[in-house]
Amino acid sequence: xxxxxxxxxxxxxxxxxxxxxxxxVQFHGDFGPGGGFQAGVIFSAAIILYALVFGLDVAExxxxxxxxxxxxxxxxxxxxxxxxxTQFLGGNYLEYGVLGSTQVAGQHLGILxxxxxxxxxxxxxxxxxxxxxxxRGRP
Amino acid sequence: MIDxxxxxxxxxxxxxxxxxxxxxxxxFAIIMLFGIFSLLSAGxxxxxxxxxxxxxxxxxxxxxxxxxMLATLALxxxxxxxxxxxxxxxxxxxxxxxxxxxxxxxxxxxxxxxxPTAPQQTHVAPYYIEKSMPDTGxxxxxxxxxxxxxxxDTLGETVVVFTAGIAVLLLIGGRRSKKNSxxxxxxxxxxx
Numbered sequence: 014x015x016x017x018x019x020x021x022x023x024x025x026x027x028x029x030x031x032x033x034x035x036x037x038v039q040f041h042g043d044f045g046p047g048g049g050f051q052a053g054v055i056f057s058a059a060i061i062l063y064a065l066v067f068g069l070d071v072a073e074x075x076x077x078x079x080x081x082x083x084x085x086x087x088x089x090x091x092x093x094x095x096x097x098x099t100q101f102l103g104g105n106y107l108e109y110g111v112l113g114s115t116q117v118a119g120q121h122l123g124i125l126x127x128x129x130x131x132x133x134x135x136x137x138x139x140x141x142x143x144x145x146x147x148x149r150g151r152p
Numbered sequence: 153m154i155d156x157x158x159x160x161x162x163x164x165x166x167x168x169x170x171x172x173x174x175x176x177x178x179x180f181a182i183i184m185l186f187g188i189f190s191l192l193s194a195g196x197x198x199x200x201x202x203x204x205x206x207x208x209x210x211x212x213x214x215x216x217x218x219x220x221m222l223a224t225l226a227l228x229x230x231x232x233x234x235x236x237x238x239x240x241x242x243x244x245x246x247x248x249x250x251x252x253x254x255x256x257x258x259x260x261x262x263x264x265x266x267x268p269t270a271p272q273q274t275h276v277a278p279y280y281i282e283k284s285m286p287d288t289g290x291x292x293x294x295x296x297x298x299x300x301x302x303x304x305d306t307l308g309e310t311v312v313v314f315t316a317g318i319a320v321l322l323l324i325g326g327r328r329s330k331k332n333s334x335x336x337x338x339x340x341x342x343x344x
Contacts, residue, residue: 042292043291043292043295044290044291044292046207046294047204047207048294048299050208050309051207051208054208055211058211058215058216061216082321088314089310089314092306092307092310093307096303096307107307109300117286117287120289120300121288121290124288124299124300127306127307130310134314135313138313139216141317141320142316143219143223145320145321146223147223149227149324
């Protein structure tokens with residue numbers, strides 16, 4: 014699809030908006046619909062659109078596979094790490110209340126971090142799967 | 153009233169899409185219809201006020217999985233579904249009819265949609281509705297349940313996604329093209 018001018022121009026315009034929307038869904042998930050999983054999938058959809066229109070090699074230059082492998086682990090570690098942190102602060106595993114000065118503040122911080130972990134893992138794993146499948150077809 | 157019209161329209165389109173998927177044997181068209189099917193389901197979820205689920209269905213079902221199936225299709229040589237010769241579909245048809253009838257029979261006992269006395273509304277749901285705001289301060293109850301009350305489950309789900317990524321990398325992640333095997337790179341080999 015490298016020679017399709019309309020597709021190239023329109024996707025160049027759309028991709029920043031999709032990424033912005035993914036970030037909105039990620040950080041606004043406490044108030045509106047959405048959360049880490051949806052945000053991760055939307056973010057990876059933006060990169061996949063870029064890879065489909067401009068080619069897999071260019072997309073892999075932006076987000077190398079090596080980085081994705083690390084990021085997918087970081088997301089899970091962030092989630093599990095929040096649990097360990099709450100244990101160190103004297104609470105149960107994943108008891109967010111102890112993270113902040115008040116119960117509600119702690120819950121807010123904990124949910125934000127946990128959703129961020131989910132988002133990072135989901136986005137990078139979706140891209141890993143896509144790159145693995147699409148990279149298979151290359152000569 | 154408007155809900156009923158939208159529901160009937162969406163369900164009719166769902167049924168048409170499903171029949172079209174069964175009747176077709178061009179795999180490319182079938183994959184695109186799968187995407188449409190997911191989008192229609194997402195619309196149904198929106199009508200049922202399940203915005204979070206609709207979000208996921210639209211992004212994963214209509215977006216990512218369609219792309220992944222297209223990528224898989226690009227790897228296969230034949231884009232047509234092969235129908236076995238002398239295939240008699242009577243036994244599968246009978247099985248499907250009996251199973252479908254049993255499921256329809258099962259729906260008779262299911263409480264009406266949104267029934268406040270239904271078992272799922274009387275178990276833990278009232279607790280979440282009353283306590284999620286003072287407990288967590290998060291207006292979106294779905295997020296509060298998902299990340300806080302059911303934090304362990306969500307951790308497990310994240311690990312499942314991570315495991316899926318590892319499995320794909322192990323199975324088809326290493327690129328073994330001719331270029332690589334001719335010039336063996338020690339660093340690359342260590343990584344894989």
